[in-house]
Structure formats: structure tokens, C-alpha cells
Amino acid sequence: MNPNHTGADNIRAAFAQAQAEGRAAFMPYQMLGHPTLDASPQIIQALAESGADLFELGLPFSDPLADGPVIQAAGQRALDNGVTVERCLAMVSELRAALPQIPFCLMGYINPLLAYGLARFVVDAAAAGADGLIVPDLPPDEPEAEELIALCRQHGLASVFLLAPTSTAHRIELGVARSQGFVYLVSVAGITGARERLPDDLAAFVQRVRREVQRQSPAAPLYLAVGFGISTPALSAQVARIADGVIVGSALVKLAEQGDDPVPTVAGFAAELARAARHRPGVSPG
Numbered sequence: 001m002n003p004n005h006t007g008a009d010n011i012r013a014a015f016a017q018a019q020a021e022g023r024a025a026f027m028p029y030q031m032l033g034h035p036t037l038d039a040s041p042q043i044i045q046a047l048a049e050s051g052a053d054l055f056e057l058g059l060p061f062s063d064p065l066a067d068g069p070v071i072q073a074a075g076q077r078a079l080d081n082g083v084t085v086e087r088c089l090a091m092v093s094e095l096r097a098a099l100p101q102i103p104f105c106l107m108g109y110i111n112p113l114l115a116y117g118l119a120r121f122v123v124d125a126a127a128a129g130a131d132g133l134i135v136p137d138l139p140p141d142e143p144e145a146e147e148l149i150a151l152c153r154q155h156g157l158a159s160v161f162l163l164a165p166t167s168t169a170h171r172i173e174l175g176v177a178r179s180q181g182f183v184y185l186v187s188v189a190g191i192t193g194a195r196e197r198l199p200d201d202l203a204a205f206v207q208r209v210r211r212e213v214q215r216q217s218p219a220a221p222l223y224l225a226v227g228f229g230i231s232t233p234a235l236s237a238q239v240a241r242i243a244d245g246v247i248v249g250s251a252l253v254k255l256a257e258q259g260d261d262p263v264p265t266v267a268g269f270a271a272e273l274a275r276a277a278r279h280r281p282g283v284s285p286g
Contacts, residue, residue, distance in 0.1 A: 006158070011180075014053045014054045022278065057088075061112055090128070118144070131157065163176075226246065227246075
């Protein structure tokens with residue numbers, strides 16, 4: 001990556017490259033340190049080879065309110081493996097050396113970040129090679145959000161906020177204004193987890209947020225990625241028709257726990273998800 005580019009620049013470049021190729025960006029999620037300290041980086045590197053455009057890398061936490069049973073269990077397993085915030089940042093640094101071109105967005109809850117120290121965390125995350133930060137239990141209108149946004153922008157990290165179908169017009173306006181690179185759209189009002197189908201009103205929700213992006217007309221493009229519940233290539237293709245990015249978590253995390261060598265299985269399924277995300281018409285960002 002260009003050392004003169006910010007994390008938001010790198011994230012936008014990944015989405016723009018995918019869009020230029022007529023597809024949605026594929027963004028897999030993995031819990032750092034799961035299922036083992038050795039297997040975790042191997043799985044992430046295999047996902048990169050299977051078509052990942054950027055990553056959401058989870059920091060384990062004992063009380064992950066937004067996560068379903070699969071990711072909750074993965075986080076506990078990582079904690080049992082001795083994973084700490086410091087160890088996660090060390091893993092990011094190692095992964096950055098192995099994967100110099102792919103953006104990393106860290107996903108972590110606010111309590112561990114406050115315990116670590118917000119300023120210290122942002123500085124150390126940027127130094128490790130992270131590009132963005134997603135804090136699912138920190139709404140964009142909280143005082144801590146303003147502090148975190150300022151720190152992220154000072155150190156070149158993109159702040160990414162979540163919006164849900166239940167988000168008010170004011171919350172959507174604020175989430176768009178305070179996100180950089182992309183906005184994380186939650187497909188359902190609930191926790192993470194594989195689902196058999198997506199809500200009928202998902203396209204309308206995506207369009208509602210896209211209209212707000214277009215209204216604000218930011219100087220740099222702001223892309224829309226959809227996560228929560230995407231568990232099959234068919235659902236990946238469905239999301240790719242309406243959004244700029246497809247985020248897949250629980251389905252891949254569950255596979256990572258299975259068998260003595262889960263790497264080939266995870267990589268194979270990820271390749272199917274990435275191929276499915278190519279089935280989309282061109283959609284310009286806001």
C-alpha cells in the first residue's frame with residue numbers, strides 16, 4: 001500500500017477496484033486468534049487468496065452484544081487461547097507484512113478499547129497496519145464517538161459506523177457523515193448469524209442510505225457494504241445486486257472450527273462467495 005494514503009484511501013481503492021470489475025467487494029470476517037493462534041493467520045491468508053478484497057478482523061470480547069452464537073463462541077475460544085488486544089495488534093502487524101495490499105478493518109467493542117486507552121489503541125492499530133475501525137456498540141452520536149473519530153482521522157484510520165433498517169433519518173445522516181471509506185449496513189435488526197433469506201425491504205434500506213450519501217456529496221466516495229446473515233453464494237449474489245460490498249462472518253467462522261485442517265474448506269467456500277458477488281450491475285457510490 002502507498003504509505004502516503006490513509007486507511008480510508010485504501011478502503012475506497014478496494015471498493016473502487018471491485019466496482020471497476022463489475023462486482024461487489026467481498027469482505028470476510030474472522031476472529032483473530034480463532035480457532036487457534038497458528039490457524040488464524042493461515043485462514044486469513046487463504047481467504048485473501050480466495051478473493052477477499054478487504055477484511056473485517058474481530059477483537060475477542062467476553063460480552064459481544066451484537067454477535068450471535070457462532071461469533072460469541074469464537075471470541076470465547078480466542079480468549080481461552082490467550083488472545084488480548086495487544087496480541088491482536090501483533091497479529092495484525094504480522095498479517096500486514098504477509099498481505100501488504102489488502103485493507104484491514106478491526107472490529108472491536110468499546111470496553112476493551114477504553115481499557116487499553118482509546119488514543120493508545122488508535123496509535124498502535126495504525127502502526128500495526130490497520131486501515132479502519134468498527135465499534136458496533138458505539139453509536140455515531142455518542143461523546144466517545146466524537147473522540148474516536150478525531151483520533152482516527154489524526155492517525156489515518158477510517159471510522160466506520162453501523163446502520164440498521166430501524167435507524168432513524170437523523171441516525172442515518174450522522175452515520176453517513178461520520179463514516180469514512182464505507183458504511184456498514186446491518187441487514188436485519190438483530191445479532192450476527194447465518195440466515196436462509198434476507199429481508200424483503202433490504203433493497204429499500206440500502207437505497208435510503210445511498211440517497212443520504214448522495215445528498216451529503218462527500219469529497220471522496222462513500223461505499224455501502226451489507227453484513228449480518230449472508231451465509232450462501234445465493235445471498236452473496238443478492239446483496240451484490242444492491243450494495244457495493246458483501247460482508248460474510250458467521251458462515252466462515254463456523255467452517256473455521258471444523259476438521260483438523262479447516263483452511264481448504266474455508267478457502268473453497270470463500271471462493272464461491274466471492275464469485276457470487278460478481279453477479280451485479282454497476283452501481284455508482286454516492
